Amino acid sequence: MSFEEGELHNLVCIKHTPDSAAKMLVENGVVSWGDAPMVVNPWDEYAIEEALSVRDKFGGSVTVLTMGPESAKEALKTAIAMGCDHGILISDASIASYDARITSIVISKVIATLDNVQIVFFGKQAIDGDTGLVPMSVAYALGWPGFSYVAELSEIDIENQHISVVRLLEEGRQSCSGKIPAVISVVKEINEPRYPSFVGIRKASKAEMQVITLDDLGLGDQISSDYNGSLNWSEIQELSRKSTDAELLEGSDMHSIASELVEKLIEDKVI
Amino acid sequence: MGSGIWVYIDHFRGNALTASWEAISLAKSLASKLDTSVTSLVFGNQMGELVEETSKYVSDTIIVCDDHTMEDFRVEAYGALAAQLYQEYEPQIILMPATSRGRDLSAFLSMKLGVGVVTDCIDVNVEVGYTQVIRPVYAGKLNAKISLDGLHPQIISLRPRAFPAAEECDEAAEIIEVEAVLSESDIMIKVLDYSTSRGDVSLADANIIVSGGRGVGGPDGFDPVRELASVLGASVGASRAAVDSGWIPYDHQVGQTGKTVSPDLYIACGISGAIQHQAGMRTSKIIVAINKDVEAPIMKLAHYGVVADLFDFLPIFTAELKSRFEK
Numbered sequence: 001m002s003f004e005e006g007e008l009h010n011l012v013c014i015k016h017t018p019d020s021a022a023k024m025l026v027e028n029g030v031v032s033w034g035d036a037p038m039v040v041n042p043w044d045e046y047a048i049e050e051a052l053s054v055r056d057k058f059g060g061s062v063t064v065l066t067m068g069p070e071s072a073k074e075a076l077k078t079a080i081a082m083g084c085d086h087g088i089l090i091s092d093a094s095i096a097s098y099d100a101r102i103t104s105i106v107i108s109k110v111i112a113t114l115d116n117v118q119i120v121f122f123g124k125q126a127i128d129g130d131t132g133l134v135p136m137s138v139a140y141a142l143g144w145p146g147f148s149y150v151a152e153l154s155e156i157d158i159e160n161q162h163i164s165v166v167r168l169l170e171e172g173r174q175s176c177s178g179k180i181p182a183v184i185s186v187v188k189e190i191n192e193p194r195y196p197s198f199v200g201i202r203k204a205s206k207a208e209m210q211v212i213t214l215d216d217l218g219l220g221d222q223i224s225s226d227y228n229g230s231l232n233w234s235e236i237q238e239l240s241r242k243s244t245d246a247e248l249l250e251g252s253d254m255h256s257i258a259s260e261l262v263e264k265l266i267e268d269k270v271i
Numbered sequence: 272m273g274s275g276i277w278v279y280i281d282h283f284r285g286n287a288l289t290a291s292w293e294a295i296s297l298a299k300s301l302a303s304k305l306d307t308s309v310t311s312l313v314f315g316n317q318m319g320e321l322v323e324e325t326s327k328y329v330s331d332t333i334i335v336c337d338d339h340t341m342e343d344f345r346v347e348a349y350g351a352l353a354a355q356l357y358q359e360y361e362p363q364i365i366l367m368p369a370t371s372r373g374r375d376l377s378a379f380l381s382m383k384l385g386v387g388v389v390t391d392c393i394d395v396n397v398e399v400g401y402t403q404v405i406r407p408v409y410a411g412k413l414n415a416k417i418s419l420d421g422l423h424p425q426i427i428s429l430r431p432r433a434f435p436a437a438e439e440c441d442e443a444a445e446i447i448e449v450e451a452v453l454s455e456s457d458i459m460i461k462v463l464d465y466s467t468s469r470g471d472v473s474l475a476d477a478n479i480i481v482s483g484g485r486g487v488g489g490p491d492g493f494d495p496v497r498e499l500a501s502v503l504g505a506s507v508g509a510s511r512a513a514v515d516s517g518w519i520p521y522d523h524q525v526g527q528t529g530k531t532v533s534p535d536l537y538i539a540c541g542i543s544g545a546i547q548h549q550a551g552m553r554t555s556k557i558i559v560a561i562n563k564d565v566e567a568p569i570m571k572l573a574h575y576g577v578v579a580d581l582f583d584f585l586p587i588f589t590a591e592l593k594s595r596f597e598k
Contacts, residue, residue, distance in 0.1 A: 020527050020547050024412040031413065042528055099387040100378075127410050127527060131390045136346065136378040145459040146346070148375055164463070168522075169371050170475060171283045172467035174343075178460045188528050189521045229422055231387030233415040236408070239553075246560060246576030254584050257577060258591040261559065264575060270536040270557045271479070271503060271592070 008060030008158060010119045012051045012084065013107060013138070014044040015126040016068050016075035026238050040075045043123025045082075045193040046186045050153060051121045052083045053191065058158065060118075061085040065110065067095055067103060073209050080204040081196030087209040094214070094223070099231040100129070102223060104137030109217050111142060119156075119163070122185040124149055135185035145178035151189045156180070273361030273423070274307040278329075279353065279376060281368045282313075285321045289436055289476050290368030294429050295328045296437035298366055301397050310334060310362065314349050316342035322446065330442035338451040343462040344372045350379030351452040357384060362424055364402070369428035370475075377428050388426040389417050393433040393554075406430075410527040410550035431475045432533045474506050474525065479536045480552075482508030482525055483518075486541015486562065486581055490518045495585035496540050502592050508532065508552075510542045526551035540581045544569025561585070 018024070022036030040048070051062045064079035066072050067090040076087035090110055098106070111117060120142075125132035132148075139146025151173065152166035164177040168187050196204070214220050247264075249257045265271045276298040280291045298309045308331040313322050318337045325333055336352055353376065357365070365380070367373035369391040381388040393414075394405040402419040404427055419425040474480060481500040483493050493507070500507045508525040509518070525532055527547040537555035541562060542548060549572055552558070560573035561581050570576045577584055 018409070020410070020550075021545070023546065024409045026413065031409070101381045101385075101387050104378075104382065128408065130408055130410060132374050133378040133381065133388065133390060136375050137382050140379055140382040146375075147460070149371055167371075169283075170288070170473050172465055174465050175463040176460050177463060187521075188524075229386040231389065231417055231419070231422075233408070234403075234418045235416040237414045237416065239412070239414060246570045246573040248565065248570075248576045248578060250565070250578040254579065254587040255591070257579065257584065258588040261575060261577060261588065262591050262595055265536065265557065265559075268557050268574075 007116065008055070008058050008118050009114070009116045010051045010054055010060065010062050010121065011111060011114065011117050012044070012047050012062060012064045012079065012121045013134075014048065014064060014066050014075055014079060014123070015041040015128070016066060016072040017041045017126055017128045020127055024238075026236050029236065031236055038071065038074065040078050041123055041126045041128075043125060043127070043186070043188070045123070046188055046190050047121040047123045048079050048082055048084065049191045049193040050186055051119070052194070054119065054153070054156065055083075058156065063088060063114070065090065065107070067091070067098075067107065069095070076209055077204040077207065078196060080207050081200035082194055083197070083200055087207060089209050089211045090213075091211055092214045097232060100131045100133035101137060102227065102230050104134050104141055106214065106217070106219065106223065107134070108138045108141035109219055110212055111138070113217070118158075118180045120144075120181070120183045122183070124185045124187050132185075135183055139183035142181070142183065145182040147176065147178070147182060147184040150184045150186050153184070153190070273363055274305070275360065275362040275364075276302045276305070276307060276309050277362040277365045278309065278311045279365065279367035279373065280311050280313050280321070280325055281370050281372050282315065282321055285315060285318065287321060287324060288368055288370060288431070290370060290429065290431035292328055292436040293431065293434040294366045294368055297395060297429065297434045298364075299437060301364065301395065304397055305363070305399060307363070308332065310360075312353065312356070314341050314352060326444045326446075327439045328437040329444045330440045332445045332447060334447045334449055336449050336451055340451050340453065340455050340458065344375075345458055345460050345462070346372075346375040346379045347460065348451065348453045348458050350376055350383060352449070354380060354383045355452050356449065357424060364397075364425045364427065367426075367428050369430050373428045377426050380426055384424065384426075386422045386424065386426065388428070389419065390428045391430045392427050393430050395427060395429075407554075410547070411531065411553060412546075412550060430531075430533065474508060474523070474530045474532050477506035477532065477534050479503045479505035479538075480508045480525070480532055480534045480555075481505045481538045481540065482510065482542060482552075483513055483540045484510035484542030484548075485512040485516075487513060487518065488541075492541075492582075493519055495582060495589070499538070499540075499585055499589045499592075502589050502596070503536075505536075505538075508537075510545075510548050539569050539573070540585065542569055543567045544572060
């Protein structure tokens with residue numbers, strides 16, 4: 001894919017995940033989520049919105065990229081319905097067994113084939129694997145600055161190829177800056193994602209997605225050698241459930257309930 | 272294959288996170304099973320006090336890099352040094368807290384050293400030639416067991432509060448001073464400044480959290496929640512409903528799209544307990560739900576359910592605690 005010289009081209013990497021309200025089960029050692037729908041990973045909606053609002057301000061285009069089975073095209077369609085311009089699906093039979101590192105290697109190879117990418121947006125983590133490793137691993141692989149947990153994109157200076165961001169850390173907010181191209185992962189606070197528009201949904205239903213395989217990238221052999229040192233879930237377990245419901249404290253005498261609760265918490269050694 | 276357990280001491284401007292001492296405690300127990308030593312890594316600027324504090328917990332070795340380029344955690348600089356030290360000493364296991372910095376460092380080392388890493392682990396089991404961890408996946412709805420056998424090194428980040436904090440030891444540690452690997456001009460990211468949040472205790476570290484949800488009804492509804500929190504020395508949390516309504520800032524949100532917490536005591540006030548909220552707090556040791564609706568999902572998860580209007584109950588409960596603590 002090529003883009004016009006000087007055009008700002010941003011990329012959003014998203015993941016198709018089970019809905020956050022899904023009840024997760026393990027059946028014969030395999031994770032299942034019943035009838036719950038697959039959705040765009042909720043954190044990624046903020047990444048999509050941020051990429052779109054940068055385009056609204058500076059022009060250019062936004063490409064959305066995902067990795068997964070054919071059905072992951074649905075996630076790309078949602079992103080296009082929100083306003084993204086192009087969709088790319090990285091698809092390969094081996095993808096289901098990738099860990100965060102292999103995923104990052106493949107994504108970075110694809111990004112390296114795209115011309116003129118300025119900012120790569122990610123959500124801070126995906127709600128299935130929950131590792132949060134991929135954004136900074138992709139930054140490493142590309143050799144670009146990586147800004148994680150971004151709560152505000154304070155400045156983009158295209159002429160000088162420079163951005164400033166505010167990151168949300170445990171202790172507060174950190175302002176920092178670096179060159180573009182760069183990779184950022186965003187937190188929820190950064191924006192309020194837009195809904196897919198009617199026009200967008202129609203456009204998405206007709207959109208042609210580019211499908212890239214590892215062979216297209218000439219990566220088949222490399223990935224199998226990188227595979228040494230990769231990690232897989234050897235077993236997946238449901239959590240042990242609490243056997244009983246809450247011990248209920250009810251009645252009209254708030255004072256006696258309060259006193260009873262204090263006694264219990266002291267007995268439990270938590271206060 | 273090397274031996275030795277390393278711990279990255281995570282800190283903010285010299286103040287160590289409690290999770291760092293939890294990592295040391297785990298490292299000590301792993302080291303005794305593997306008959307090896309514990310080394311901690313202290314990187315930063317003007318680290319004298321932190322090195323002294325660390326030496327209270329670690330009796331073997333502390334590797335210190337005290338350099339102005341290490342003032343702020345920047346993953347390029349910290350990661351490059353950690354990777355170089357790994358090449359030199361080849362420890363078997365590298366532990367770090369699963370904080371923002373710990374996660375970024377583990378991602379860097381994963382790529383630089385060509386091994387998968389495991390994040391946010393809640394259990395680590397080792398024998399000689401065997402390392403297996405458990406980590407929550409799907410927002411804590413399931414647990415995954417992962418084997419790290421055959422990986423060099425085995426890089427593991429630990430969920431804060433999943434392990435006990437280390438006890439102090441008497442022996443003095445050997446201190447090895449090392450130089451930074453990158454110079455300032457090699458580092459791509461520049462840190463401009465910090466603004467800390469309003470002095471709230473960090474939710475991840477809190478022993479007690481008092482949270483408010485839709486039932487608090489508005490920004491002022493958090494007043495009785497805050498008063499209870501202040502008597503208990505607790506942090507204030509919130510459900511997504513309360514945050515999305517604009518009643519309290521996002522920093523306080525507990526749940527799938529907020530923070531994951533694991534305090535000794537979690538008091539949910541007017542929170543129905545959607546599965547997304549439960550994902551962020553279900554590993555709390557004791558859960559108290561205060562809710563008018565006995566059918567609310569939170570009542571299934573809670574250990575104690577107070578069926579009452581929070582505005583009636585909280586002031587009386589707070590006063591009761593106050594009078595007990597004064598005695």
